[in-house]
Amino acid sequence: MWKNGMDIAWCPGCGDFALLDAVNRLLETSEIPRNHFLYVSGIGQAAKLPLYLKGVNVFNGLHGRALPVAQAAKIANGDLTVVVHSGDGCNYGEGGNHLLAAMRRNVDITLIVHDNQIYGLTKGQASPTTSLGTTTVAQSLGVMLEPFSPLATAVALDCSFVARTFTGDPEHMATTMRAAIRHHGFALVDVLQQCVTFNKVNTFGWYRQRVQKLPDDYDPTDRQAAFAKALEWGDHIPIGVLYVHERPSYGDLHPALHDKPALWQNWTTDMAPYDALLDELA
Amino acid sequence: MTPSGVSPRLVPLQTDWPVIVDSDEHDETGHLTEDLDIRERMVDKRLRRQQDLLNNMEEPIVLGNGPTLLVGWGSSFGALEELVLDHPTDLRLVHFNEVWPLRTKLLLAEMERARLVIAVEGNATAQFAQLIARETGKRIEHTVLRYDGRPLSAAYIEGKLHELEVI
Numbered sequence: 001m002w003k004n005g006m007d008i009a010w011c012p013g014c015g016d017f018a019l020l021d022a023v024n025r026l027l028e029t030s031e032i033p034r035n036h037f038l039y040v041s042g043i044g045q046a047a048k049l050p051l052y053l054k055g056v057n058v059f060n061g062l063h064g065r066a067l068p069v070a071q072a073a074k075i076a077n078g079d080l081t082v083v084v085h086s087g088d089g090c091n092y093g094e095g096g097n098h099l100l101a102a103m104r105r106n107v108d109i110t111l112i113v114h115d116n117q118i119y120g121l122t123k124g125q126a127s128p129t130t131s132l133g134t135t136t137v138a139q140s141l142g143v144m145l146e147p148f149s150p151l152a153t154a155v156a157l158d159c160s161f162v163a164r165t166f167t168g169d170p171e172h173m174a175t176t177m178r179a180a181i182r183h184h185g186f187a188l189v190d191v192l193q194q195c196v197t198f199n200k201v202n203t204f205g206w207y208r209q210r211v212q213k214l215p216d217d218y219d220p221t222d223r224q225a226a227f228a229k230a231l232e233w234g235d236h237i238p239i240g241v242l243y244v245h246e247r248p249s250y251g252d253l254h255p256a257l258h259d260k261p262a263l264w265q266n267w268t269t270d271m272a273p274y275d276a277l278l279d280e281l282a
Numbered sequence: 283m284t285p286s287g288v289s290p291r292l293v294p295l296q297t298d299w300p301v302i303v304d305s306d307e308h309d310e311t312g313h314l315t316e317d318l319d320i321r322e323r324m325v326d327k328r329l330r331r332q333q334d335l336l337n338n339m340e341e342p343i344v345l346g347n348g349p350t351l352l353v354g355w356g357s358s359f360g361a362l363e364e365l366v367l368d369h370p371t372d373l374r375l376v377h378f379n380e381v382w383p384l385r386t387k388l389l390l391a392e393m394e395r396a397r398l399v400i401a402v403e404g405n406a407t408a409q410f411a412q413l414i415a416r417e418t419g420k421r422i423e424h425t426v427l428r429y430d431g432r433p434l435s436a437a438y439i440e441g442k443l444h445e446l447e448v449i
Contacts, residue, residue: 006313035300043305050316051304057303058312079295145355263293 006052015193015204016045018167019114020052026181027056037177038073038080042066042095044121045088046114064094069106069252078251078261082109083181089119092128092148096234102186103159106215108249110180110187113150116195123197134201150190150231155223155243160185162226162243166192166211167202172239180239185249192237207237214240221245283310283324286332331416331432332383339380341388350448353389353422355381355403355410359435362402364436372449381410384417400424400449404434427446 001008001096002184003017004024010016025033035057039050043063050058057080061069066084074082084091091113102111118136119125125138128148133265135142154162161183165176180187195205218240220226226243251257259265284290294301302312307321315321343359346366354362355378357376366375376392378384393399401422406429411422426442428434443449 035298036295038294047313051302051312055300058304060304060314062305073294077294232285239417 004052004054008052009048010045011197013194013196014045014120015116015167016049016114016193017189018170018173019112019191019193020049022170022177023049023053023085024172025051026177029157030178030181032081036079036081037165037274038070038082040066040073040082042068042086042088042090043260044090044114044119045076047090049085049114050055064090064096064098066090067095067098067102067111070109070111071102071105073256074107074109075251075254076256076261076263078108078257081181084109084111085114087120087127088113088115088117088129088150089127092150100153100157102226103154103157103188106160106186106247106251108184108186109253110177110183110189112177112189112191114193115190116193116199118195118199119145120195120198124191131201136198149190149230149233151242152227154188155227155230158223158245159188159243160245160247160249161187161241162230163188163241164192164237164239166207166239167194168208169211169239172213176241183244185247192239210235210237211239212236214238214242283327285330287327288334291396294419336383336385339365339383339385341385343377343379344375344388344392345377345418346370346372346374348374349397350374350443351376351392351399352426352439353377353393353399353411353414355379358404361434361436361439365439368436368440369449373443378410381413384413386414386418389414390418391420398424400426400443400446400448402426402434402439404428 001012034055038057039053040059041047041050042065047060050060059069066086070082070084073080115129117127117129119127124136126136126143130143130149133142151162151164161180163176163180165173176189180189190209220241220243229238229242232238291302304312304314306314307324308314309320345363348371350373352362352373352375359377361375362375366373376389382406399422403410406427408425408427415421426439428438
């Protein structure tokens, strides 16, 4: 399928198109120049998104391994605005431990998870967020594993910014993504997204009927309340910024990163004392 | 597509140009592709790097002057060095610290000269000897292998060489 002069390998009707439009709008309206953005992804349909952007830096690497690259890039080169786009399988399955570590480490990057509750690239197997009992090509008896709750996990780990949005509400999606990128510290945005080909349960209409914006007086700094909200799933699914804990990022805490980005520092070490020590031991 | 197969390095923000890195096959603008011709050219490009690697790798280490050639690799060097220096007129050692791509010229010359060639390895199947056979067509018939969970030591290899009546 062709869009913006690019040959795009997504199904017509895929939620990724709405996300791509949102990212393009974000880049067009951002005060940050395009070449200061680094988009990192793993593997999957979602992970192709950075390749369909223009004028930004891109690192499309290995399945489940977007976060290590993204964190390292930010630590090495703090002038970059680093955003990860990858799917529920890549981030919550293959990349699970990297996600846990990243939330604890609190490097100032943004993770946008395209969460369609299914593995789309590999043709419809259950992902960590697929609902209990869903039958798939690989889970013919239905999914027997409890679904992973990304937002409850994030609040439990005191992730510094936790949000959910929906591809059916472009305005909400744009606002949430912008707030996540602006947030200082690690930000997780879980984006509910239809998979028109492989997820016949959680369709666009299914999400649309259930999503509910958080009320205006909702206090995202209340961790207990955020945890309760994060557990809500079913007839009503809350969307919006569930939890924010402003605190120093990894870069603020690490003294080696205070002066300038690691990449431009002079790392030569005086080897004389070490050589002397080795001579003494020889 | 460079002759060496190594693309020039650029760091984001070093210039105004965006930097694109992709683990999938990609064209020169960095965009992923399933084009058959580009795929073949990318594979050829990666294979071309082997020549540069070979040019930049160290020759294997050679020790001793004996008629029996021991072929070793990797972390067994300390044990083999100790043993060969104890028996310099019985043993000779060719030891590889860099095993791929395999440099074969010096190895083949040493194997040709030796009266007996023994592969000494810390695994059960003589993996390096198999690699040498695959790359050169020359089989090493004799082996000293240790796979009881302990590292190779000079004393261990010496004991095995006594059993083979080499020393």
